[in-house]
Amino acid sequence: MARGAARRSLVRALAKGGIEPAQIDARVLLCAALGIDHADLVSNPDCPLGLGAALVASFAARRLKREPVSRIIGHRDFWRARFKIGPAVLDPRRATETLIEAVLDHVARSPRENWRILDLGTGSGAILCSLLQSLPGSFGAGVDISPGACVIARDNLAALGLARRGPIVCCDWTRALRGPFDVVVSNPPYVLRGEIARLAPEVRDHDPRLALDGGEDGLAAYREIIPASRDLLALGGLIALEVGAGQHEAVESLLTGEFSAPVKVRLDLDGCRRVVLACPGQ
Numbered sequence: 001m002a003r004g005a006a007r008r009s010l011v012r013a014l015a016k017g018g019i020e021p022a023q024i025d026a027r028v029l030l031c032a033a034l035g036i037d038h039a040d041l042v043s044n045p046d047c048p049l050g051l052g053a054a055l056v057a058s059f060a061a062r063r064l065k066r067e068p069v070s071r072i073i074g075h076r077d078f079w080r081a082r083f084k085i086g087p088a089v090l091d092p093r094r095a096t097e098t099l100i101e102a103v104l105d106h107v108a109r110s111p112r113e114n115w116r117i118l119d120l121g122t123g124s125g126a127i128l129c130s131l132l133q134s135l136p137g138s139f140g141a142g143v144d145i146s147p148g149a150c151v152i153a154r155d156n157l158a159a160l161g162l163a164r165r166g167p168i169v170c171c172d173w174t175r176a177l178r179g180p181f182d183v184v185v186s187n188p189p190y191v192l193r194g195e196i197a198r199l200a201p202e203v204r205d206h207d208p209r210l211a212l213d214g215g216e217d218g219l220a221a222y223r224e225i226i227p228a229s230r231d232l233l234a235l236g237g238l239i240a241l242e243v244g245a246g247q248h249e250a251v252e253s254l255l256t257g258e259f260s261a262p263v264k265v266r267l268d269l270d271g272c273r274r275v276v277l278a279c280p281g282q
Helices: 003-016 022-034 038-043 050-064 069-073 094-108 126-134 147-159 193-198 220-229 248-259
Strands: 075-078 081-084 116-120 139-144 168-170 181-186 233-242 263-267 273-278
Touching: 003 022, 003 050, 022 038, 022 050, 022 069, 050 069, 069 075, 075 094, 075 126, 081 126, 081 147, 094 126, 094 181, 094 233, 094 263, 094 273, 116 126, 126 139, 126 147, 126 181, 139 147, 147 168, 181 220, 220 233, 220 248, 233 248, 248 263, 248 273
Parallel strands: 116 139, 116 181, 139 168, 181 233
Antiparallel strands: 075 081, 233 273, 263 273
């Protein structure tokens, strides 16, 4: 089968399976399976699949079983880089880029070079890497309880040339840490335990439960992170937390109760209240 025919066939199969956007998924999967870029796919539609046919068929079957494209091809583009992902880490979401933007807006108001950043529940390291890339003089640390996640985070830091500026610590939240840090960030597990079974199969069946399960009310991680941050934040430091839909008020309350500091909320591109921020001591 030729590339163009394979693309049309895959689009039809994905659309019939209720998978959208079928056009984009088909293009990405074909390019990954054949080791070509989009321009090559478009400009050579009559080129036969050849030895790549078996991998194309395998990728198609996996996607039809609702495995995310990013997991099939093994990486996710986030912020300004490409990140390796695997079964041990959450697939980085576009909404989490709001957390990066919020931190960068904060540091832009206090120009300096040597920001000290702590990323709690680092997963793939996408947040930490993105901040270190955007703040060349900064230093950071990522923490995760999952050994598998720590391996992937270290691989991503190394691939981006950031390993010496961003060590990864395998521990439970802040147990093995000493401050101070100028910025504490986290995208913790915040899905209500009872809601996990109702998530889309791409999330429910492929993101690690450890990265999803926020306890009975979705707030368990915040109840650990926020009090622990008191001893880790530098004077005037920033704590920035991603939250799920409808959780901002509860997390605001936890922050104001711990720090007695003004709290701000930042919207993501879909208009959802996505990030809650506080600067104790300012």
